Amino acid sequence: MLLASLNPATVAAGADIGDAVRIDGAVLSRSDLVGAATSVAERIGGARQVAVLATPTAATVLAVTGCLIAGVPFVPVPADVGVAERAHILTDSGAQAWLGESPADLGGLPHVPVRLHARSWHRYAEPAPSSTAMVMYTSGTTGLPKGVPISRRAIAAQIDALVQAWQWTPDDTLVHGLPLFHVHGLILGLLGSLRVGNRFVHTGKPTPAGYAAAGGSLYFGVPTVWSRVVADAGAATALASARLLVSGSAPLPVPVFTQLTELTGRPPVERYGSTESLITLSTRADGERRPGWVGLPLNGVQTRLVHEDGSIAPHDGETIGSLHLKAPTVFEGYLNRPDATAEAFDADGWYRTGDAAVIGGDDMHRIVGRESVDLIKSGGFRVGAGEVETVLLGHPGVEEVAVVGLPDTDLGQRIVAFVVGDANPEDLITFVAEQLSVHKRPREVRLVESLPRNAMGKVVKKELMK
Structure with missing residues (x-):
């Protein structure tokens, strides 16, 4: 069973935890999760695919869990996604309804609310391991986001491998404040x-x-x-x-x-x-x-x-x-x-x-x-941007940094560092040349107020290369 701790028979036999999930001021026991999520499953059974506005709320937890119980694939949609990107995700995925929280603009889809206090104890057969659990969309830095179907088998294999690597047990209390529309927060965390x-x-x-x-x-x-x-x-x-x-x-x-x-x-x-x-x-x-x-x-x-x-x-x-x-x-x-x-x-x-x-x-x-932005080919050398960034972060005047390769008629690409901090650009170039091979030094350092980042905190280097 994919969600092993929510086996209805086991929970009914007394393997309950009163605070299995704490989120957005709500506290859900295992019994709450089974009963309310099964109620969700009954309301969406037979759907081909549904969209879930992946806000960090109890409604989202129950929407996701209900879909997994019913065997209905879901599409986690970022709450802050732009209108055009959201329309693409809905159209491309074939989502038939919004489940749980909903955006102000439903995009022409019906809305199925999650009732936090509804309960059902209907038993569902476990869907096939090869079936799709969700379709997660990539960040789309090089175009519109692409849908990635993720199977139940892949999720189970993922968690079981991390159980072994991290010595993860039921005695743990896992804490994070990450989005529920990415692998880290949704699949690993929840x-x-x-x-x-x-x-x-x-x-x-x-x-x-x-x-x-x-x-x-x-x-x-x-x-x-x-x-x-x-x-x-x-x-x-x-x-x-x-x-x-x-x-x-x-x-x-x-x-x-x-x-x-x-x-x-x-x-x-x-x-x-x-x-x-x-x-x-x-x-x-x-x-x-x-x-x-x-x-x-x-x-x-x-x-x-x-x-x-x-x-x-x-x-x-x-x-x-x-x-x-x-x-x-x-x-x-x-x-x-x-x-x-x-x-x-x-x-x-x-x-x-x-x-x-x-x-x-x-x-x-x-x-x-x-490879597209962090592997810089400069003057016949292959330079990893991360290596240069690590050295620059060791300078007391550097708070944040992103290194990219920009087109150069002589070198092919020249190494350019975008730096948040208080330092002299020429001093930073010399600092890198002293720590690494001289060909790995930035040819240019630009001081900036901030670096462009996405919802997961990743620097969006494509924005720096425009």
Whole structure:
């Protein structure tokens, strides 16, 4: 059963938790979740697909859970998505109704509200593992978002692999304040908790104070969250009693890793994944946590590095290659996009992640970044933007930084650093040249007030390259 902790027979036999889920001021027991979500399932049974406005509310939790009980695929829609993008998601997915919370503009679809206090104890047969649980849309940085069907089998395999890697148990209390329309917050956070059977606390906004007050043993955050936590020493030290601090969705700056370790005594766990593959690499609860590295392949995951000419790159900790992988969590293809699907896989079924990486002799992985924006080809050299960013973040005058390659008639691409902070640009260029090979220094440093970010805190480098 995908949501193992919500097995009606087990809950009825007394395996209940009065505060299984805490979100937006609501507290739901396992019995509440089973009864109210089954009531939702009865109202949508037979639907082909529904849209869920993925606000962090009890209604969203019950909408998602009800869909999984009924076997109706759902489409988590960001609450702040633009009108044109939302219309594309609804049309492309074929959603037939809004379930739970709804936007002001329904886009021509009917609305099915979630009744928080309704209860049903009807028993549903478990849908086939191969069936689609949800269709999650990618961020669409290079065009309109693409729909990624995610199967029930992939979700179960994902959570079970992380249970092993993170020593995740029903005794944990998992805390995060992340969106419920991405893998990190929805699949790992909410569905992971409903499968494992641990308590789940959503803090609303992921503030340092909210994290400190939650009393969790397992915390999820993106780098922006952890940067704010280490800036609040009181909140950071309050997390010292936690068992595991997990960072993902973007690279964690090494200085933040170091500060978080010093303040909490807990070196953070880093992991890597995508909407298409879910999480495939992670450092382990009982293993080495190396700053700047995202760890080892999870159970069932195979990886390889590929040169531009198609040859296999060595695992020497230095050579950059295109990261390809196979895993039980990898999707089978984009919705309605056979062209994009064909581009995503090679002839042998390896998924081309689009990320550049380095693999060490010990199988530890380091992500250099997106091949399209983070792998800079300058003067005949291949330079990873992340390596330059890490060095710049070590300068006391740099608060945030993003490094990109901009077109250059002489070099092909010139390395340009966008810096938030108070430092002399020429000093920063010299600083990098002293720390790294001279060809890796920025040719230009631009001081900016802020960096463009998406809802998950990732820097949108495409905006800097315009």
